[in-house]
Amino acid sequence: xxxxxxxxxxxxxxxxxxxxxxxxxxxxxxxxxxxxxxxxxxxxxxxxxxxxxxxxxxxxxxxxxxxxxxxxxxxxxxxxxxxxxxxxxxxxxxxxxxxxxxxxxxxxxxxxxxxxxxxxxxxxxxxxxxxxxxxxxxxxxxxxxxxxxxxxxxxxxxxxxxxxxxxxxxxxxxxxxxxxxxxxxxxxxxxxxxxxxxxxx
Numbered sequence: 001x002x003x004x005x006x007x008x009x010x011x012x013x014x015x016x017x018x019x020x021x022x023x024x025x026x027x028x029x030x031x032x033x034x035x036x037x038x039x040x041x042x043x044x045x046x047x048x049x050x051x052x053x054x055x056x057x058x059x060x061x062x063x064x065x066x067x068x069x070x071x072x073x074x075x076x077x078x079x080x081x082x083x084x085x086x087x088x089x090x091x092x093x094x095x096x097x098x099x100x101x102x103x104x105x106x107x108x109x110x111x112x113x114x115x116x117x118x119x120x121x122x123x124x125x126x127x128x129x130x131x132x133x134x135x136x137x138x139x140x141x142x143x144x145x146x147x148x149x150x151x152x153x154x155x156x157x158x159x160x161x162x163x164x165x166x167x168x169x170x171x172x173x174x175x176x177x178x179x180x181x182x183x184x185x186x187x188x189x190x191x192x193x194x195x196x197x198x199x200x201x
Contacts, residue, residue: 011036014032015054015057016057016100019057020100020102020103023106023110023113024113024116025112055120058117058124062126062127062128064093069089069131070131072089080140080141086132086135087192098166098168101162101164102165104125104166105166108125132158133147133154134150160194164187165184168184
């Protein structure tokens, strides 16, 4: 990896943590630069503005999520199993990277962040959300329910999978880090149970 790509990747990692912890509006380029030990101008060399940096973080997250989704779909034609594998993979991914879970939630509910990216050709995470909804629609239980029902189910499942990791630090303050970490390590099993419960309807 060339130094410029390494620097860009380091910027994205730190920026992702800031956006996850503070939201779009609460994140400052100066804060990201300070954590990296570079000037704000050095950061602006790689990303010309805060919206571009936020967009790059979400683009990288979108690619990671798409990879998880399509990997989960390999090896089986059964939509229920694909959905279960996808949610388990997401749980495991968020266990390793709780900032990713917070970014997913933020991308869906952070109005200032959405406004900053409203000129984009494709809204953040759209490339992941559309095939996820299509996968839900392919499950026999929801096949006849239409797009609105599949969207509702996809958002419910995604929210359930994201929330514990996204709220990790806040939950640790309330209930203690040990309990929260023990619960997070059960997330993959709970994801399987969640899908099976929803499928049983």
